[in-house]
Amino acid sequence: MERKNAWKGYDEAKSAKVDALAKDYMDFLDNGKTERECVDTIVNQIEAAGYRELPELMKEGKKLSAGDKVYAVWMNKAVVMFRIGTKPMTEGLNILGAHIDSPRLDIKQNPLYEDSDFALLDTHYYGGIKKYQWVTLPLALHGVVAKKDGSIVEINIGENEDDPVFFISDLLIHLSAEQMEKKASKVIEGEALDLIFGSRPLAGEEKEAVKAGVMKLLAEQYGIEEEDFLSAELEVVPAGKAREAGLDRSMVLGYGQDDRVCAFTSLAAMLEIGQTERTACCILVDKEEIGSVGATGMQSRFFENTVAEVLNLVGEYSELNVRRCLAASDMLSSDVSAAFDPSYASAFEKKNAAFFGRGMVFNKFTGARGKSGSNDANAEYVAHIRAIMEESGVAFQTAELGKIDVGGGTIAYILALYGMNVIDCGVAVLSMHAPWEATSKADIYETKCGYVAFLEKACL
Numbered sequence: 001m002e003r004k005n006a007w008k009g010y011d012e013a014k015s016a017k018v019d020a021l022a023k024d025y026m027d028f029l030d031n032g033k034t035e036r037e038c039v040d041t042i043v044n045q046i047e048a049a050g051y052r053e054l055p056e057l058m059k060e061g062k063k064l065s066a067g068d069k070v071y072a073v074w075m076n077k078a079v080v081m082f083r084i085g086t087k088p089m090t091e092g093l094n095i096l097g098a099h100i101d102s103p104r105l106d107i108k109q110n111p112l113y114e115d116s117d118f119a120l121l122d123t124h125y126y127g128g129i130k131k132y133q134w135v136t137l138p139l140a141l142h143g144v145v146a147k148k149d150g151s152i153v154e155i156n157i158g159e160n161e162d163d164p165v166f167f168i169s170d171l172l173i174h175l176s177a178e179q180m181e182k183k184a185s186k187v188i189e190g191e192a193l194d195l196i197f198g199s200r201p202l203a204g205e206e207k208e209a210v211k212a213g214v215m216k217l218l219a220e221q222y223g224i225e226e227e228d229f230l231s232a233e234l235e236v237v238p239a240g241k242a243r244e245a246g247l248d249r250s251m252v253l254g255y256g257q258d259d260r261v262c263a264f265t266s267l268a269a270m271l272e273i274g275q276t277e278r279t280a281c282c283i284l285v286d287k288e289e290i291g292s293v294g295a296t297g298m299q300s301r302f303f304e305n306t307v308a309e310v311l312n313l314v315g316e317y318s319e320l321n322v323r324r325c326l327a328a329s330d331m332l333s334s335d336v337s338a339a340f341d342p343s344y345a346s347a348f349e350k351k352n353a354a355f356f357g358r359g360m361v362f363n364k365f366t367g368a369r370g371k372s373g374s375n376d377a378n379a380e381y382v383a384h385i386r387a388i389m390e391e392s393g394v395a396f397q398t399a400e401l402g403k404i405d406v407g408g409g410t411i412a413y414i415l416a417l418y419g420m421n422v423i424d425c426g427v428a429v430l431s432m433h434a435p436w437e438a439t440s441k442a443d444i445y446e447t448k449c450g451y452v453a454f455l456e457k458a459c460l
């Protein structure tokens with residue numbers, strides 16, 4: 001049951017489409033290195049495509065009907081969009097879901113200190129990372145500082161060519177005999193991930209002059225003082241743009257592809273489809289990497305509440321109809337899969353692994369140690385999805401997720417609680433959760449096509 005490499009079926013015109021989509025994808029990655037930046041990027045695109053914000057429509061008391069496009073944002077970190085179908089919503093939605101948070105280093109609330117004539121920022125890492133991968137790289141600082149007066153200062157330092165970057169040091173090899181004997185999980189400890197932030201003392205300052213120097217710059221350039229770190233969300237991410245990879249430019253190397261590769265392709269599918277029978281829906285959420293918790297994670301009532309509001313605007317609202325709508329829905333819960341890596345073949349079971357270039361990945365189940373924590377998709381639903389993909393000429397493969405994320409799996413099990421059909425799927429990624437992750441352009445393209453086919457045809 002080996003699956004074919006999708007590239008083998010491409011002519012020149014198709015290859016050009018694959019490259020064009022990958023180019024848009026790389027722009028998406030560059031513009032959205034945090035969940036907030038992702039939401040901004042997405043809202044700009046969908047507003048240009050005629051989507052309107054739900055609270056506005058509620059205020060106007062606008063009645064929604066087939067073809068209308070509506071979206072809602074939650075705390076600037078999660079977004080859900082709907083394109084109303086011709087069938088009543090109580091017959092179910094076709095839902096695409098993915099997450100837009102990625103592993104990174106968060107700046108602590110009291111982060112700034114001076115030691116040995118360096119100013120440093122203390123971090124707490126977010127999501128599952130191999131800590132040793134985050135040292136000696138150019139790093140950028142992205143995020144917001146919320147001030148007491150209610151204003152928000154946006155920070156983005158390290159992406160422009162003439163911006164400074166930041167870094168975390170590592171011990172030189174010459175003095176590392178002891179360090180090199182340690183387990184990989186201990187080589188760099190979490191508390192050693194402190195960002196080197198400056199080293200130029202402020203003239204005339206006696207005590208902690210380097211710290212005073214960086215604080216002066218923050219005050220001058222951003223109008224923030226040290227206490228403002230208390231109400232900041234600052235994320236340290238690899239500095240620089242996503243790049244084409246391979247001499248044949250067949251791949252994308254970039255930060256945050258887990259899971260923005262699925263978010264981007266889901267969004268692209270929503271923007272591509274025309275009028276569908278069922279209402280098309282796409283939810284892009286935060287906090288998956290730490291267990292889908294909190295107001296902006298998939299476990300939040302945000303999605304359910306938004307469905308209720310949209311049902312209200314189409315004139316179908318009742319408590320029972322909300323339940324009927326959700327229970328009758330079909331969902332593709334998208335997250336990245338571990339791509340087979342020939343350098344680490346023993347970590348995979350080759351018959352049930354995902355390979356670069358072999359298309360969209362479906363995972364009937366995820367979980368570890370006896371499928372624990374898994375969403376195990378119903379066989380009938382898998383058959384329905386298979387049939388749609390084959391009919392639409394989408395290259396796909398099936399795999400075990402091989403998922404090692406902190407937080408116990410994807411968002412699939414959460415939506416499955418409504419009783420709807422959910423299957424895990426997505427794009428295969430090499431070096432998942434590393435500062436620079438790799439994907440195949442062919443897989444990105446096929447996955448986008450798979451989402452379009454699903455939105456247009458799924459109905460079980």
Ligand code: MN
Nearest residue numbers: 258259335336
């Ligand atoms: Mn993920």
Ligand code: MN
Nearest residue numbers: 258289405433
């Ligand atoms: Mn992940």
